[in-house]
Amino acid sequence: MEIMGLDVGSRAAKSALLVGRKWSWGVADIMAWRDLLSSGAEVVATGYFRKKVPHTLVVTEITAAIHGVRHFIRGDVDAIVDIGAQDTKVIDLATGEFMMNDKCSAGTGAFLEFLAGYFGLGMEELQEYHFRAGRTAEINNTCAVFAQSEVVSRLVEGYTREEVIKGIHHAFARRIGQLIPQDADRVAFIGGVVKNRGVIDAFEKELGIRALVPREPQVVNAVGALEYYMARRGGPP
Amino acid sequence: MIGITALVPPEVLYASGKRPLDLNNLVPESKINPREKLCAWTAIWRELVIHGGLDLEGLVVVAGGDCHNAIVDGEKVELSGLPTCYFLYPFDGSPQLLEAQLEDLVEFLGGIKERSRFEIVRALKKRALALDKRRVRGEVAASDGFLLQVSTSDMLGSLEAYEERLGRMEASDETVEFKHRIALLGVPPIYPDLHAFLQSLGLHVVYDEMPYEFIRLTGSSLSGISRSYAGYTFAGKIQRRLGFIEKELKRRRVDAVIHFQQFACHHRLEDPIMRERLNRGLGYPYLGIEGDMPSKLPEQVKLRLEAFAERLGD
Numbered sequence: 031m032e033i034m035g036l037d038v039g040s041r042a043a044k045s046a047l048l049v050g051r052k053w054s055w056g057v058a059d060i061m062a063w064r065d066l067l068s069s070g071a072e073v074v075a076t077g078y079f080r081k082k083v084p085h086t087l088v089v090t091e092i093t094a095a096i097h098g099v100r101h102f103i104r105g106d107v108d109a110i111v112d113i114g115a116q117d118t119k120v121i122d123l124a125t126g127e128f129m130m131n132d133k134c135s136a137g138t139g140a141f142l143e144f145l146a147g148y149f150g151l152g153m154e155e156l157q158e159y160h161f162r163a164g165r166t167a168e169i170n171n172t173c174a175v176f177a178q179s180e181v182v183s184r185l186v187e188g189y190t191r192e193e194v195i196k197g198i199h200h201a202f203a204r205r206i207g208q209l210i211p212q213d214a215d216r217v218a219f220i221g222g223v224v225k226n227r228g229v230i231d232a233f234e235k236e237l238g239i240r241a242l243v244p245r246e247p248q249v250v251n252a253v254g255a256l257e258y259y260m261a262r263r264g265g266p267p
Numbered sequence: 268m269i270g271i272t273a274l275v276p277p278e279v280l281y282a283s284g285k286r287p288l289d290l291n292n293l294v295p296e297s298k299i300n301p302r303e304k305l306c307a308w309t310a311i312w313r314e315l316v317i318h319g320g321l322d323l324e325g326l327v328v329v330a331g332g333d334c335h336n337a338i339v340d341g342e343k344v345e346l347s348g349l350p351t352c353y354f355l356y357p358f359d360g361s362p363q364l365l366e367a368q369l370e371d372l373v374e375f376l377g378g379i380k381e382r383s384r385f386e387i388v389r390a391l392k393k394r395a396l397a398l399d400k401r402r403v404r405g406e407v408a409a410s411d412g413f414l415l416q417v418s419t420s421d422m423l424g425s426l427e428a429y430e431e432r433l434g435r436m437e438a439s440d441e442t443v444e445f446k447h448r449i450a451l452l453g454v455p456p457i458y459p460d461l462h463a464f465l466q467s468l469g470l471h472v473v474y475d476e477m478p479y480e481f482i483r484l485t486g487s488s489l490s491g492i493s494r495s496y497a498g499y500t501f502a503g504k505i506q507r508r509l510g511f512i513e514k515e516l517k518r519r520r521v522d523a524v525i526h527f528q529q530f531a532c533h534h535r536l537e538d539p540i541m542r543e544r545l546n547r548g549l550g551y552p553y554l555g556i557e558g559d560m561p562s563k564l565p566e567q568v569k570l571r572l573e574a575f576a577e578r579l580g581d
């Protein structure tokens with residue numbers, strides 16, 4: 031019997047499949063989650079829509095993240111930061127507590143997307159701009175609306191687009207940093223947003239932490255759902 | 268009817284020949300969207316009193332001690348023309364100061380008329396305490412136990428109706444299936460379906476911190492009531508309150524705690540102190556959840572609760 035971990039988030043669906051000892055994964059647009067299914071495989075579902083897809087077992091993305099990070103990262107991890115399109119979750123692995131930023135878009139993927147949109151850039155382009163910047167423009171607001179007017183002010187003052195984008199990454203890191211436990215040193219970052227190395231650079235500089243980014247940050251929860259299943263059943267299917 | 272905005276001894280209200288109405292009990296199901304607000308509880312009862320067509324002859328506002336947000340909303344009610352009395356719990360827990368407050372309250376209510384009611388209310392609370400014990404043993408559903416306790420603040424406005432409810436609960440025999448025993452700390456949740464949802468996850472709430480105060484504190488004379496209510500844990504220092512919580516957690520063999528925090532309530536600021544002592548100090552798994560406006564549990568809060576249940580395991 032095959033088992034698939036399926037993470038159906040607010041934007042994208044991600045899958046992880048284990049056949050024998052070989053892992054494979056997939057990513058699809060949320061509307062196309064069915065394309066990820068593998069015929070005959072049972073599904074362990076996680077993510078926003080976990081209960082809306084056919085499943086054998088469901089697990090919250092918080093528990094899935096813990097199992098997924100253990101799969102990808104060897105050694106101690108003090109906290110996990112999962113940056114999603116709609117919310118950001120921080121899990122303190124010392125106490126098991128988790129904090130969520132879900133009230134406004136500040137500190138979520140939507141914030142970066144909004145500002146990337148302002149510059150007419152795709153999310154994947156932000157990283158290049160970040161590393162080309164000489165200085166870091168100071169952006170203090172993390173409310174998307176206020177931040178936009180600050181962005182305009184910085185551009186008027188003569189900062190380049192690169193420097194402003196780097197400033198946005200730093201503001202973003204500071205905002206999420208408020209949720210990260212103060213004594214955390216090794217912090218894992220997961221979610222599609224962290225493929226942007228500019229964001230990771232800003233986290234390390236702002237918070238003085240070691241940022242650990244798994245090889246496939248986007249599918250960590252899908253892998254974690256599968257790992258959770260195996261932990262409960264005491265081994266591979 | 269006399270409106271009350273937080274814990275005001277029902278013993279005194281009934282003995283003064285008044286029918287209390289705890290306005291908070293109307294809030295979780297209310298659809299009012301107040302214009303000016305900090306805490307939704309106080310803003311909504313304010314609107315209910317000023318515009319809600321309630322038949323009130325007066326309002327007692329708890330303006331110090333447990334709630335620090337009610338004063339201005341109380342004053343707005345007073346400005347609208349309703350006789351309003353401000354009741355303050357002494358922070359240092361002094362029974363003498365509390366007795367002076369109770370004497371002012373009695374004067375506002377027009378004097379004690381039926382002294383025997385002190386004893387009647389006390390006896391009813393004793394029966395509620397017995398039901399609380401049964402709930403800890405898994406013989407009463409948490410949602411029913413919780414509702415009974417919060418409705419003890421005004422005893423449903425009628426001692427007969429309250430006694431009837433007690434009788435019904437005493438007669439039912441239920442067995443609650445659960446995996447873990449939970450303490451729900453903080454002010455009562457603004458989500459009316461919280462207890463039932465926790466139950467569906469196998470989490471049985473065996474301790475509702477503030478509602479338990481409603482059934483625990485009592486007395487059969489003004490000075491007896493003062494001595495008892497002076498120990499109202501929410502009105503005093505956090506360390507005293509935590510000492511009390513700690514005993515209850517042991518007594519009820521609690522496995523994990525959930526701290527409900529209301530947006531714009533000063534009690535939220537106590538969270539790190541509570542977390543430090545209960546989680547880091549005593550090792551209880553600990554989850555903080557928040558609420559603002561009354562509603563059914565939002566998905567995000569459900570997610571947190573589900574993840575917490577997963578963490579506690581089977």
Ligand code: SF4
Nearest residue numbers: 306308334336529532
């Ligand atoms: S939640 Fe806090 S601020 Fe609101 S009524 Fe209760 S004690 Fe007062």
